[in-house]
Amino acid sequence: xxxxxxxxxxxxxxxxxxxxxxxxxxxARKHRKQIGKVYAGRNGIIGALTEDxxxxxxxxxxxxxxxxxxxxxxxxxxxxKLKGVxxxxxEYERLIEVFKAxxxxxxxxxxxxxxxxxxxxxxxxxxxLGYPIVAVHVPKTVDNDLPITDTCPGFGSVAKYVxxxxxxxxxxxxxxxxxxTKVFILEVMGRHAGWITAATGLxxxxxxxxxxxxLFPEIPWNEEAFLARVDETVKRYGYCAVGASExxxxxxxxxxxxxxxxxxxxxxxxxxxxxxxxNLVQSKLKLKQHWVVADYLQRAARHIASKTDLDQSYAVxxxxxxxxxxxxxxxxxxxxxxxxxPYRWKIGVANLTEVANVEKxxxxxxxxxxxFHITQKCRNYLQPLIxxxxxxxxxxxLPKYVRLKNVAVRKKTRSDFKL
Amino acid sequence: xxxxxxxxxxxxxxxxxxxxxxxxxxxARKHRKQIGKVYAGRNGIIGALTEDxxxxxxxxxxxxxxxxxxxxxxxxxxxxKLKGVxxxxxEYERLIEVFKAxxxxxxxxxxxxxxxxxxxxxxxxxxxLGYPIVAVHVPKTVDNDLPITDTCPGFGSVAKYVxxxxxxxxxxxxxxxxxxTKVFILEVMGRHAGWITAATGLxxxxxxxxxxxxLFPEIPWNEEAFLARVDETVKRYGYCAVGASExxxxxxxxxxxxxxxxxxxxxxxxxxxxxxxxNLVQSKLKLKQHWVVADYLQRAARHIASKTDLDQSYAVxxxxxxxxxxxxxxxxxxxxxxxxxPYRWKIGVANLTEVANVEKxxxxxxxxxxxFHITQKCRNYLQPLIxxxxxxxxxxxLPKYVRLKNVAVRKKTRSDFKL
Numbered sequence: 017x018x019x020x021x022x023x024x025x026x027x028x029x030x031x032x033x034x035x036x037x038x039x040x041x042x043x044a045r046k047h048r049k050q051i052g053k054v055y056a057g058r059n060g061i062i063g064a065l066t067e068d069x070x071x072x073x074x075x076x077x078x079x080x081x082x083x084x085x086x087x088x089x090x091x092x093x094x095x096x097k098l099k100g101v102x103x104x105x106x107e108y109e110r111l112i113e114v115f116k117a118x119x120x121x122x123x124x125x126x127x128x129x130x131x132x133x134x135x136x137x138x139x140x141x142x143x144x145l146g147y148p149i150v151a152v153h154v155p156k157t158v159d160n161d162l163p164i165t166d167t168c169p170g171f172g173s174v175a176k177y178v179x180x181x182x183x184x185x186x187x188x189x190x191x192x193x194x195x196x197t198k199v200f201i202l203e204v205m206g207r208h209a210g211w212i213t214a215a216t217g218l219x220x221x222x223x224x225x226x227x228x229x230x231l232f233p234e235i236p237w238n239e240e241a242f243l244a245r246v247d248e249t250v251k252r253y254g255y256c257a258v259g260a261s262e263x264x265x266x267x268x269x270x271x272x273x274x275x276x277x278x279x280x281x282x283x284x285x286x287x288x289x290x291x292x293x294x295n296l297v298q299s300k301l302k303l304k305q306h307w308v309v310a311d312y313l314q315r316a317a318r319h320i321a322s323k324t325d326l327d328q329s330y331a332v333x334x335x336x337x338x339x340x341x342x343x344x345x346x347x348x349x350x351x352x353x354x355x356x357x358p359y360r361w362k363i364g365v366a367n368l369t370e371v372a373n374v375e376k377x378x379x380x381x382x383x384x385x386x387x388f389h390i391t392q393k394c395r396n397y398l399q400p401l402i403x404x405x406x407x408x409x410x411x412x413x414l415p416k417y418v419r420l421k422n423v424a425v426r427k428k429t430r431s432d433f434k435l
Numbered sequence: 436x437x438x439x440x441x442x443x444x445x446x447x448x449x450x451x452x453x454x455x456x457x458x459x460x461x462x463a464r465k466h467r468k469q470i471g472k473v474y475a476g477r478n479g480i481i482g483a484l485t486e487d488x489x490x491x492x493x494x495x496x497x498x499x500x501x502x503x504x505x506x507x508x509x510x511x512x513x514x515x516k517l518k519g520v521x522x523x524x525x526e527y528e529r530l531i532e533v534f535k536a537x538x539x540x541x542x543x544x545x546x547x548x549x550x551x552x553x554x555x556x557x558x559x560x561x562x563x564l565g566y567p568i569v570a571v572h573v574p575k576t577v578d579n580d581l582p583i584t585d586t587c588p589g590f591g592s593v594a595k596y597v598x599x600x601x602x603x604x605x606x607x608x609x610x611x612x613x614x615x616t617k618v619f620i621l622e623v624m625g626r627h628a629g630w631i632t633a634a635t636g637l638x639x640x641x642x643x644x645x646x647x648x649x650l651f652p653e654i655p656w657n658e659e660a661f662l663a664r665v666d667e668t669v670k671r672y673g674y675c676a677v678g679a680s681e682x683x684x685x686x687x688x689x690x691x692x693x694x695x696x697x698x699x700x701x702x703x704x705x706x707x708x709x710x711x712x713x714n715l716v717q718s719k720l721k722l723k724q725h726w727v728v729a730d731y732l733q734r735a736a737r738h739i740a741s742k743t744d745l746d747q748s749y750a751v752x753x754x755x756x757x758x759x760x761x762x763x764x765x766x767x768x769x770x771x772x773x774x775x776x777p778y779r780w781k782i783g784v785a786n787l788t789e790v791a792n793v794e795k796x797x798x799x800x801x802x803x804x805x806x807f808h809i810t811q812k813c814r815n816y817l818q819p820l821i822x823x824x825x826x827x828x829x830x831x832x833l834p835k836y837v838r839l840k841n842v843a844v845r846k847k848t849r850s851d852f853k854l
Contacts, residue, residue: 029610031603059613088606094614179833184450184735187507187836191448194478195513200731218833291707291728309710311727312619316603320738322832402832413741413821414598414637417606 018050019121021340022064023072024057025093025156026127026134030170031177031318032329033126033156034083034090039333040124040154041072041080050341055118055425060094061125061134065107065433067114069425082418084330085408087318090420096435098134101141108141110433115142115149117428122150122340126333128157128168132348133372139346152336153348153368156329158315160211163374164366165350167401169332170315172325175215176402177317178204178259181310183219186226186257189306193255199246199297199305200226200257203290205314207263210234210378212314215398216259217390226257228389231293233263234378235387237272242293243300245388250303264289319415323404328361335363359400437469438540440759441483442491443476444512444575445546445553449589450596450737451748452545452575453502453509458752459543459573460491460499469760474537474844479513480544480553484526484852486533488844501837503749504827506737509839512546515854517553520560527560529852534568536847541569541759545752547576547587551767552791558765571755572767572787575748577734579630582793583785584769586820588751589734591744594634595821596736597623597678600729602638605645605676608725612674618665618716618724619645619676622709624733626682629653629797631733634817635678636809645676647808650712652682653797654806656691661712662719664807669722683708738834742823747780754782778819 023040025033037056044051056070057063063070070091072080083090098107115123125135132153139151155162160171182202189200206212210232217230228249231242249256264272273289290307297305328351335349348371352364382394390398408415442459444452456475463470475489476482482489489510491499502509517526534542544554551572558570574581579590601621608619625631629651636649647668650661668675683691692708709726716724747770754768767790771783801813809817827834 025610029607062613086606087603089610092610092613095611096614176832180738181732181736183833183836184506184737185731187505188448188731188735191444191508191511192514194481194511195515202732288707288710291710306730307728308730308732309726309728310732311725312604312607313600313621313727313729313732316607317600318603319599399831404832405826405829407824407826410824412818413595413823414602417602 018048018052020052020119021054021122021124022057022115022120023054023124024060024064024126025089025091026060026125026131027093027095028158028315029089029093030156030158030315031087031173031321032170032326034086034088035326035329036126036154036156036169036333037090038080038083039330040337043334043337047337047341051122051337055120056091058422059092061096061098062094062435064111064114065435067427067429067433069118070422071425074423075420079418079420084326085318086417087316091422097130098137105141108137109145111138112142112145112147113429116147118425121148124152124154124336124340126154126156128159128162129373129375132368136346136368136372139368150340150343150345152340152344153371154332154336155348155350158212159206159209161209161376163371163376166353166361167328167351169325169329171211172322172328172401173317174205174212174314175398176322177314177320178202178212178216178310179218179402180320182216182227182257182259185308186219189255189257190226196304197306198250198255198303199294200255201260201290201293201305201307202258203260203262203307203309206233206261208233208375210261213259213261214378214382214390214394215402218395218398218402224253226255227259228253228256229258230389231258231260231264232378232383232387233261233265235383236267237264239296243296246297247301258293260289260293262289318408321406322402323406324401326406331363339365356396359403437467437471439471439538440473440541440543441476441534441539442473442543443479443483443545444508444510445479445544445550446512446514447577447734448508448512449575449577449734450506450592450740451589451745453505453507454745454748455545455573455575455588455752456509457499457502458749459756462753462756466756466760470541470756474539475510477841478511480515480517481513481854482511483530483533484854486846486848486852488537489841490844493842494839498837498839503745504737505836506735510841516549524560527556528564530557531561531564531566532848535566537844540567543571543573543755543759545573545575547578547581548792548794551787555765555787555791558787569759569762569764571759571763572790573751573755574767574769577631578625578628580628580795582790582795585772585780586747586770588744588748590630591741591747591820592736593624593631593733594817595741596733596739597621597631597635597729598637598821599739601635601646601676601678604727605638608674608676609645615723616725617669617674617722618713619674620679620709620712620724620726621677622679622681622726622728625652625680627652627794629680632678632680633797633801633809633813634821637814637817637821643672645674646678647672647675648677649808650677650679650683651797651802651806652680652684654802655686656683658715662715665716666720677712679708679712681708737827740825741821742825743820745825750782758784775815778822
C-alpha cells in the first residue's frame with residue numbers, strides 16, 4: 017500500500033526552491049505505487065506541528081509545473097528551530113503524531129544546515145518511537161555553505177543576479193565618474209561565508225574593470241587598507257566599485273553593521289554595511305559615493321535565475337523522491353561536479369550525519385593573497401554555476417508567477433498544538 | 436557638402452540611453468549626403484568643452500548595434516551645468532569654437548530637463564555668433580518628468596525593473612511572514628516625482644497582494660498615518676510591503692533622508708529613506724523588517740529592460756537625426772500615445788522652448804485619495820510602458836555588453852579650456 021509524503025520548505029526562500037518542490041511533487045506523482053499524496057506544510061514545519069497540511073494533489077499539473085518559474089516559497093517557509101530532545105522532545109513527538117494520523121511515510125525537508133539536522137533527528141525519532149518514516153533532506157541555501165555537495169541549490173541564481181547587477185552598475189558608474197559618483201558599493205548576503213560576495217567578482221572580466229574590491233566575511237575588516245585601496249583605485253581608473261558582504265566583521269569577529277549606527281530617533285541602525293562603508297569613504301576620502309543594499313531582491317530574482325541552478329534545484333527534488341522510494345533514509349542528494357571544463361554534474365548522495373550543522377566556508381585559495389578579490393581557481397568554480405538563462409514567462413510586462421490554491425487537509429488529530 | 440554631427444549623453448545614464456545613441460549613429464550613417472562623421476563627447480558636454488571628441492566612425496556596425504543591448508553611457512555622461520550667458524557665456528563660445536574647428540553642423544544632446552535647456556541655448560548662441568548649427572534634444576530620463584512627451588525614454592525600463600523586483604520580493608516576504616519578516620520596504624529613485632514609486636505598484640495585481648503602501652514625494656509624509664496603515668495591513672494580510680520614494684518629504688518640503696541620521700563616526704547618514712522607515716517600524720510597531728535600496732541597479736538593469744522603452748529610446752535617436760537633416764532646429768522628438776488599449780504610439784515633435792526646465796509631476800488623480808497607492812488611471816498609463824522583453828545576449832552566464840574603442844579625434848583648436 018502506498019503511504020503519503022510530507023514536504024516542507026525551511027529557512028530563507030530562494031528564486032528556485034519551488035523548482036525543488038516541483039521535482040518532489042512531479043516525481044512522487046510518478047510513483048503512485050509507493051507514494052500516495054504529497055502533503056505540504058503550510059509555513060514549513062509549523063504546518064506539521066499545527067496539523068495545517070496542504071493537499072498538493074488538488075493542484076493541476078500545470079500549476080505544479082509553474083512552480084519551476086516562481087520564486088519564494090509556494091507553501092510558506094519558516095524560520096523555526098525545533099526544540100531538541102533535551103527539552104523533552106515534545107515537538108518531535110507531535111510531528112510523529114501528525115504523520116501517523118495522515119499515514120505519512122516519507123519526510124522531505126527542503127532547507128540548509130539547520131533543516132538537515134532536523135531531518136536527521138526526525139529519522140532517529142521515528143525509530144525510537146517505532147513509527148517508520150523515510151527522511152530525506154533536499155538541499156537549499158543561497159549561502160552555499162552545505163558540505164559535501166559541490167554547490168547548494170539557490171546559490172547559482174543569487175550569484176548570477178549579483179554578478180549581473182554589479183556588471184550593470186559598473187557600466188553606469190564608469191560612465192558618470194568624471195563628474196559624479198566615484199565609489200560604488202553593493203552589499204550582498206552571506207553572513208558567515210563570502211560565496212555571494214565572491215560571485216560579484218565575476219562581473220570583472222578584465223583587469224581594471226569593476227568590481228575592484230571585494231570585502232569578505234572571512235577577511236577581517238581593515239579600515240586603513242580598504243581606504244588606501246579605494247583611493248589608489250579611483251586615482252588609477254577614475255572610479256572604484258566594491259562588493260561587500262553584509263557579514264563583514266573586524267578581527268574580533270564583531271559585525272561592522274552592529275558598530276553603533278544611530279538613527280534620527282536614537283535607535284540603533286539595523287543592517288547596512290554598504291551605507292556605513294559609503295559614509296566612511298565620503299568622510300575620509302571626500303569622494304562622492306553611491307550604495308545598494310540588494311537584500312531580498314537577490315534571492316527572489318527568478319527573472320534572472322541560473323539555468324544550471326534551476327536544473328539542479330529540480331534534480332535534487334526528483335532525486336530525493338527516487339532515493340526515498342528505494343528506502344534510502346537519512347540522506348541528502350548532492351551535486352557532484354564530474355568535470356570542470358566542460359562543466360558536467362550528476363546527482364550524488366550524502367549521509368545526513370555528515371551534513372547536519374557543518375558549515376562550508378570559502379577556501380582561502382579562492383581569495384587573492386591581499387584579501388580583496390577572487391582567484392582564478394574561484395572563478396573556475398563559480399563560472400559554471402551561473403551559466404544558462406531560464407527566463408520565466410511574462411504577462412503584461414511582468415513575470416507570470418503562480419500562486420497555488422493551497423487547499424487544507426482535514427485535521428485528524430484531536431489535539432491543538434501550541435508553538 | 437555634409438557637415439559633421441556631435442552627440443553627447445547628459446546626466447544620469449539609463450539602461451537604454453545607448454539605444455538612443457545607436458539610433459542617432461545608425462541613422463546618421465544612412466544620411467551621408469547631409470551628415471559626415473558623428474563625433475561623441477567623451478564624458479558628455481565636457482568632451483566638447485575640452486575638445487575631447489570620440490570618432491564613432493571607428494566603431495564597426497556590430498559594435499554600434501550592440502549599444503542597443505548595453506546599459507550605462509557608452510561615451511561617458513556628465514553632470515555638468517553650463518555656466519549661463521549671465522556669467523559671460525564663455526562656455527557656449529568655447530563650444531561654438533570647437534564645433535567650428537570640427538565642422539560640426541548638428542548638435543544632438545541626450546538628456547533631461549537641464550540638457551533640453553542647454554540644447555536650446557546652443558541653438559540660440561549659434562545664431563548670435565553667426566555659426567549655423569541645428570540643435571536637437573534627444574529625451575532621456577528615468578524620472579519621467581519631461582513635459583509634452585507621453586513618457587521619457589529610460590523610464591519604462593526602470594518601471595519594469597522595480598515592478599518585477601517588488602513582485603519577486605513580495606512572494607519572498609509573503610512566504611516567510613509567519614515566523615520572520617513582516618514589513619518589507621523597497622526604496623526607489625525619483626527625488627521630485629513619484630513615477631518610479633508608482634511603478635512598484637504594478638506588482639500588485641489583486642487587492643491584498645503587496646505592495647500595500649506606496650510613499651510618494653508628492654504626498655507629505657505623515658508618520659502616524661503610515662504606521663497605522665502598516666499595522667492594519669500586517670494584521671489583515673500577515674505582512675506589509677512598501678514602495679518608497681527616495682524623495683519622501685514632510686509638509687515643509689524637508690527630505691526625510693536628511694533628517695539627521697548619524698553613523699558610528701558621527702557623520703550625517705547619507706540617503707536611505709528605506710532604512711529610516713524600517714527603523715521606525717521596528718521601534719514603534721516592534722515588527723521585524725527588511726529593506727532594499729536599489730539605487731543604480733534600477734537604472735542600469737538592461738537585463739530586464741522594457742521592449743517598449745527600448746524601441747522608443749532607439750526611435751527618438753533616429754527621429755532626432757531625421758528632424759535635423761530636415762533642418763528642424765531647437766526641437767525634441769516626443770512619444771505620442773495614439774491609443775491606450777491596444778497601446779499604440781508614434782513620434783511627435785516639441786519645441787525646446789516648451790520643454791526646457793519644465794517638470795512634469797504625477798497628476799493627483801494617479802494617486803488614490805488616501806495617498807497610499809495608484810489608481811486604475813495610473814495603471815492604464817503605466818502598463819504599456821513596461822510591456823515586452825528585450826533580453827540582451829548572454830555569454831558565460833552574464834549579459835554580453837559592449838565597450839567601445841572610443842578613439843579620440845585629433846585636436847584642432849590651439850587653446851586648452853579650463854572647466
